[in-house]
Each structure stands twice: as C-alpha cells, then as structure tokens.
Amino acid sequence: MFIKQLSVFLENNPGTLRAMTELLGRGGVDMLALSIADTQSFGIVRTIINSSQIDDAMTLLRENGYIAKVNRVICAAVPDRPMGLSELLAVIEESKLSVEYMYSFLRAAKPGTAHMILRLDDGKKAEEVFEEHRIKMLSQEDVDKM
C-alpha cells in the first residue's frame, strides 16, 4: 500500500525554502509531513499533502518555475514507544531491504501511534514484508483523513 509524495528541487541558498513553502501556503496547501534532504549545493523537499491538492500544488509549482515530482512511498504505523522504530527497522534489515530515506508525520492520527514515511530500495518487496509482519501501512484514504 503506497501513498503519494510530492518532491521539490531547491537550490541550497538562503530564502529558497521559505519562498517555496510560502507559495504552497498561499495556495492553501496543508503539509502533513515534511522532510528536507540537503547537500552542499542543492536540497530536496519531500512532503505529504492531501491527495486532492496534489494536482493543484504541482501546477502551482511548475508555473512558478520549480522542478517537482510525485512518487509513491510507504506510510507505516509504528507504536509510539521506545523501541517502536527499531523493531520496524529490524524487520527491514532482516529482509535485506534498505532505507533510502525516512521521516515522520507532523501530527499523530491517534494517540500511541507514530506514522513513518519510508522509501525503501524495493517498494514491492517492502509491501510484502510489511504485510507478512503485520506492520500497518496507511492507505491514501487514511492519510487524506488526517
């Protein structure tokens, strides 16, 4: 089960992140989760937004000269307690999957549960492994309700 993620390319310069988030903010886009990958010269902003807003957000970004893409990631629910995350990672490690990146939701859908966004090197296999280990994955519908 996958959900949609929006990624945006930014130059690593002062003000670029502010300008981009302001553009989306003024367009009424609500970010549910956010991560920034940065290198010396550029950054990638990854965000989860309500799927009904993705097309509008993409149009808005493109019209303003941004390079952006939509791709699929897994959203896994993990117990919000010590060891919750490491137990998930142990499953990933045992299955010989590797994490390309990972970040968490800005808000919890229900108390006691944390939601992690994961991009693994083999998404299809990851889905099977998570199902097998009964790790709850959120659907796009679940996310849109958050």
Place this chain on the structure above:
Amino acid sequence: MSGKKHLIYNPEKECMSRDEMHAWQSAKLAETVRREYENVPMYRARMDAKGVKPEDIRTVEDLKYLPFMEKTDLRDYYPFDLLASPRSEIVRIHGSSGTTGKPIVSGYTRNDVDVWSEMMARTLTAAGCTKDDVVQVAYGFGLFTGGFGAYQGADKIGAMVVPMSSGNTQRQIMMMQDLGATMLCCTPSYATYLGETIREMGLAPGKDIKLKAGCFGAEPWSEAMRVRIEELLGIDACDIYGLTELGGPGVAFNCLEKDGMHINEDHVIAEIIDPATGEQLPYGEKGELVFTSITKTGMPMLRYRTHDICSLTDKPCACGRSTIRMSRITGRTDDMLIIRGVNVFPSQIETVLVKTQGVAPHYMLVVDRVNNSDTLEVQVEMTEEMFSDTVGQIENVRRYITEQIKSVVGISAKVTLNAPKSMPRSEGKAKRIIDNRKL
C-alpha cells in the same frame, strides 16, 4: 635595444632577405598545393568548386585564391582522410580536443617530425638554449604536442633533456635542483605555480635554482604574468605559439626582445583575415590568424583558420631575424576556451549533456584561476528528467555528467545542479561562458 645576447639556431633560414623568403615560400607553397590537390580528395573538390587549379598558385600572393580549412574539417575527415602521404609514411600521431566528443588528430611523416624539431630548436635557441643547457620539460607527454615538441627541439640542439612531464611539483623542484636545470618548458600557469612553491620552500633563484629562461605556451597569458614569472624564477620568460594542426608548439616564438613572436616563415605562411569576409588584412591590423603549412607532407593544412585574433608586423627586430612577428593572441573569433592548456568548446559540454539527459538543459561554464590553476565549473539547470526524490539518484546523474565531461573534454570539471530558470536567457546567442580569470 635590450643589449641582450641573441642566439640564432639557423641564421641561413631565420635571417634570409625578404626577397629570398618570398621566393622560397612561393616555391614551397606551389609544391604543397600540388601535393594536396593530388592526394586529398576533399581539398581537390574544394579547389575545383572555386575553379582553382594547382598551376594557378605560383606565388605567395596567389594564396588568397585558395579555399580555407577549418577545425571541423579535421573532425569530418577524422582520422586519416586529410593525409597527403601514404599511411605507411606516417610515423607519429598527435591530437587535441575537437569541437565535439571526438579529438582531432594530425599525422606526421618523418619529414614533419624533423620540421617540427627544427622549429622547436629555433624556439629554444631564441630563449638562450645551447647544448650546455639542462632543459626540464614539464609539459605533458602524450597526444598533446607540448612534451614531445620541447623534447625534440632540445634534443636537436644537443641539450640535456629532463622529460618530467606535467605535475608532481615537489619532484619537479627536487630534480630542478639536483640536475641544475637551466631551461624550463611548461604552461605559464604552471611556471607561476612552480615559482611560488620554490619561494615558499625558501629556495633562492640564481643560487638553489639555476634556471635562466623558459618557453611557455599552450594557454593564453599576459605581460603581467610574464613579469610575475620572471620575478619569481629570476628568468627570461618567452612566449611560444603553436597548434597541433600545424605540427605543434614552435610555429612562432619570442626572441629575448620579447616583442612579438617570430614566425617560422620558411615552414608556414601567416595571414591575417577579416573573420567575417575572409579578406586579407594588411600588417598591423588585428584579425583572424590563418596559417598555411608549406613544408609538411603528412597532413599539411592550407589556409587553416586558427580563430585566434592577433596582428602581424614586418618591422625589423633587434635580434637580427628577418621573419615577421605576430602579437600576443588577444581573443578568439569563436567560443573556444583554453583551460589548463586544453581546448574546450561549450559545444563539447552540450554534447555530453544531450547524451546524458536526452535534452539540452541550460548550462553555464564558469572558468576561474585558483592558485594558478584553471578551474572549470559546469552549472546545469535541473530538469524533470534529472530530478528524483532521492539524493543518491541525483548525485549519480551529477557524477555521470562529471565523468563524461572528463572523458570527452579531457579535464575535470565541477558540476553543480542549479534551479530551473536560474541562468540568464537571451534572444540571440546564449551566454554560456563566464571567464573570471585575471591573466
């Protein structure tokens, strides 16, 4: 008059009267044109198209009837279709970067290697080299003509050659001290770097370092840089000019007057043309430098357009040579850059980007000189094709572009990925180059 002691390697040729030179050039030109017409189908076709026959070319004045040759010809007829001698007569290949992915190459007969050695022997002699000298060659040895050219010239003089090739500065300086090198051949930027390193090491030119002169070329430099090199190393710094298509370095050289470069006119004929019309311009006027080889037999170039801008003078020189001189190169008629002695065309970078990305992204070349070494930064605007949500994949694209540039152009560039629309757009010819080098 500088009061300098001038040495001349071949006074018979270098000091011949203008009338003698005219007669010699006319005879050699006619000979070369006939050879080219009979052996190179491409040039024969070009002459036929202009209605020019070999017998029409009798004197230097007839040169203007001949069609031009261009660097693109060396690419289009790569590698051997411009040979004017049988392939079995070719004893050497040298090359440099072309305008796109492929290098250009030139084939040398035994005669051509000898001609080139003679030109470099004259060049080194003009800078004061004799058989008693120790010549350290810090030009690269390879397809690039610098290393071999300097070696051959010094060898012909009978000097002691130290073929160090480029790089490894500490070792260069150690050998320079141990062997007592008196002459240095390398790029002017490397000469500056060697000089600065020698000073930092606390070595004293004249005492620890015995250098007296150097022949520097393969990249553009200025009078200010000459003064700096001469101060740092305590030497006479002489400029040399050449290009692979004409044999290599030694086509023209400074004598110790350092007032323009003497052209080896018994081997090449120089013209200055208006780059727009192709018309010849008189001595003293600035224009595009065009050369015709008149003694090469392997791959002689006729009216080869160098795209270098300079002027010529036939004013007598205090050194006693009667040959005309060319000024420093003040610019290019095309967008070629010379970076660390390597010819770089923006079109080469564009070829790499199109090949790796499938589209031509906007890009900018930023050239600078840091610690006397040229740097090239290639700024590429991000496209949707290149973009990914993972840093690893974007870094892979960047690394791949870097490797391709290295393999196609032959130099290491720093590739940066920039925001879309961050490069200036123009209606006409896009501005692709920012050259921050202060020469």
